[in-house]
Amino acid sequence: MTSRINRLRTSLASSDIDALYVTHLVNIRYLTGFTGSSGLLLVTPETARLYVDSRYHVQAEQQTSGVEVCRCQSRLTAEAWDDIKTLAPERIGFEATHITVAAHEDLAKGIPGSTLVPVRNLIEELRLVKDEDEIAITRRACAMADELFEWLLGFIKPGMREQDVDVELEYQMRKRGAQGPAFPSIIVSGVNSSKPHGTPSSKVIETGDFITMDFGVRLDGYNSDITRTVAVGKADDKQREVYEVVRKAQAAAVEALRPGIGHLEADAVARDIITEAGYGPKFGHALGHSLGLDVHDGYRLSNVTDPEGKVQQGEIWTVEPGIYIEDWGGVRIEDDVLVTADGSERLTKSTRELIII
Numbered sequence: 285m286t287s288r289i290n291r292l293r294t295s296l297a298s299s300d301i302d303a304l305y306v307t308h309l310v311n312i313r314y315l316t317g318f319t320g321s322s323g324l325l326l327v328t329p330e331t332a333r334l335y336v337d338s339r340y341h342v343q344a345e346q347q348t349s350g351v352e353v354c355r356c357q358s359r360l361t362a363e364a365w366d367d368i369k370t371l372a373p374e375r376i377g378f379e380a381t382h383i384t385v386a387a388h389e390d391l392a393k394g395i396p397g398s399t400l401v402p403v404r405n406l407i408e409e410l411r412l413v414k415d416e417d418e419i420a421i422t423r424r425a426c427a428m429a430d431e432l433f434e435w436l437l438g439f440i441k442p443g444m445r446e447q448d449v450d451v452e453l454e455y456q457m458r459k460r461g462a463q464g465p466a467f468p469s470i471i472v473s474g475v476n477s478s479k480p481h482g483t484p485s486s487k488v489i490e491t492g493d494f495i496t497m498d499f500g501v502r503l504d505g506y507n508s509d510i511t512r513t514v515a516v517g518k519a520d521d522k523q524r525e526v527y528e529v530v531r532k533a534q535a536a537a538v539e540a541l542r543p544g545i546g547h548l549e550a551d552a553v554a555r556d557i558i559t560e561a562g563y564g565p566k567f568g569h570a571l572g573h574s575l576g577l578d579v580h581d582g583y584r585l586s587n588v589t590d591p592e593g594k595v596q597q598g599e600i601w602t603v604e605p606g607i608y609i610e611d612w613g614g615v616r617i618e619d620d621v622l623v624t625a626d627g628s629e630r631l632t633k634s635t636r637e638l639i640i641i
Contacts, residue, residue, distance in 0.1 A: 286350030288388055288410065289332050295406055297328070302373035303328040304403065305364070305391070308382035310577045311407040313505060316348045324360045325351070328371060335360045365394035377403040385572050408582035412574055413598040418506060419622060422600055423574070425508035426620050428460055428501050428633040433512055433634045437641055442491050442516055446471045449485035449497075457501050466500030466507035467579045477513065477613040480569055480606060491517035494613045500579065506577045509602050510632045511618030514639045523615075526563070526607050527638045530615045533557040533605040534636065537571055538621055539627040542599065547593035550585045554605040563607045566614075572602040599623045600631070 294313065296304055306312055306325035312334070313319055313325070320340040326333045332351040336344045341355040356363045368376065378391060380402035393579070435456055440449055449471045456467060472482035474493040482496075484530060489495060493516045493567055500509040507585030513530075515523060533554040540553045551571040558567045570586035572580075583590060595601070620631040 285315060285317050285348065287320065289327060289350055290412055291639060292327060292407060293329055295410070296377065297329070297407075299377070299403070299406070301401055301403065302375050303368065303371065303398075303399075304377040304406070305368075306379060306407070307387070308379050308407075311379070311382075311411075312542060314407065314411055314577055316351050318344050318347050319505065320344065322360070325362050326364055329375065331366065331371075333364075341418075361390065361394060365391075367515060368395045368398065372397055375399045375401050377401045377406070378400075379407075380404050384567050388408075393566075399539040405582060411576055411581060412583065413596055414576065414622075415598075415602055418576065419598075419600070421504045421506045422508065422620070422622075424633055425462075425466075425501050425503040425506055426510070426633075428457070428462060428503065429499070429510040429620075429632055430634045431460070431501070431510040432456055432501070433497070433510060436497060437514070437639065440489065440516070440641055442489055444489050446473055446484040446489065447484050447486055448477070449489075453499060458461065460501075462501035462503055464502055464620065466502045466509055470496065470498035470511075472496050473516070475610070475611055475613055477609050477615075478608045480608055480616065489516060490565060492520070494523060494615065496616055498616065498618065505577055507575060508620055508632065509575055509579055509618065510620065510634065511604055511606075511616045512634060512636075513615045513638075514641050519638060519640055523613075524638065525610070527615050529558060529561040529563060530605055530607055530617050531636055531638075534603055534619070537603050537605065538619065538628060538630060540602065541595060541621055541623060542626065543595060543597045543623060545595045547583070547585045547589075547595070548591050549554055550595065551587045554603075555587060558605060558607060563609075566607045567605060568608070571607070572604050572618075572621075573588045575600045575602055595623055597623050597625055 324335040471484040497509040537554040568582040574581035606616030608614035
């Protein structure tokens with residue numbers, strides 16, 4: 285953890301920031317190892333102090349390294365602000381995307397002697413490239429997702445409700461040792477599969493339906509995220525056609541993902557294939573997103589955001605093109621992909637061929 289804080293200090297120095305006031309719990313975990321639900325972190329060129337209350341003092345001492353744990357007897361903010369006043373940094377950064385307007389106003393009143401500098405994605409940029417331990421945990425989370433997909437293939441039957449599948453899937457995750465779902469699972473069938481982020485409903489799964497299953501597990505804080513679409517009982521020509529377009533688009537995008545490719549360029553590889561097949565307007569979201577301690581870990585392979593972004597070795601991305609046709613259904617295929625020195629490696633390995641269950 286000390287090396288992560290030192291990398292942050294380097295970033296602070298290049299940004300002309302004397303201290304960083306960290307409030308986002310995921311970033312606190314990344315920098316210190318602390319997993320509690322309440323805490324503040326103050327990082328300066330010489331010190332790193334984690335402020336917790338009595339509920340988390342023992343936990344913080346056990347989990348962290350490279351930081352001083354401060355057990356607060358009053359409000360965390362009050363004790364942190366007292367230290368800031370003593371340290372007297374001229375420019376103090378705060379996480380602009382993780383703080384409310386009210387909290388910002390309180391911070392300005394609490395440390396009137398310092399200039400507040402909004403900081404965006406400074407820690408998230410450090411989190412993009414994963415170390416060996418992070419990759420190993422993500423491999424395990426992805427292997428569990430693959431195992432759960434195989435279980436789903438044997439479990440789902442016509443006559444079940446989407447909700448039934450969702451409830452049982454979460455039980456199976458926890459039974460296998462996951463902390464829980466990485467996010468609320470998407471189990472949508474028939475016309476509901478045209479909703480990219482649909483919610484499992486009381487709809488009954490029927491023969492001839494497509495079922496899109498988008499789920500992942502959280503394991504030791506890290507996430508997997510897989511999507512597969514399968515057909516129930518049979519698949520007609522239209523379903524096979526749409527599925528094959530998405531499969532080809534996903535395969536091409538994974539093949540193209542390598543160090544140096546632009547985020548925009550990666551998205552275009554899949555989007556062009558879908559557009560040429562006549563379904564361009566039916567693919568409305570980004571190709572994928574970075575994956576780590578957060579499911580959506582701050583960055584996207586997109587045709588509308590971060591046009592200057594470049595893929596780097598050690599990053600983990602989802603690659604998930606889809607086609608969604610209102611009142612008909614949809615298809616999405618998603619894998620978690622590690623960027624290697626000369627290409628990429630799928631961490632989720634379930635078949636991408638059309639399955640009929």
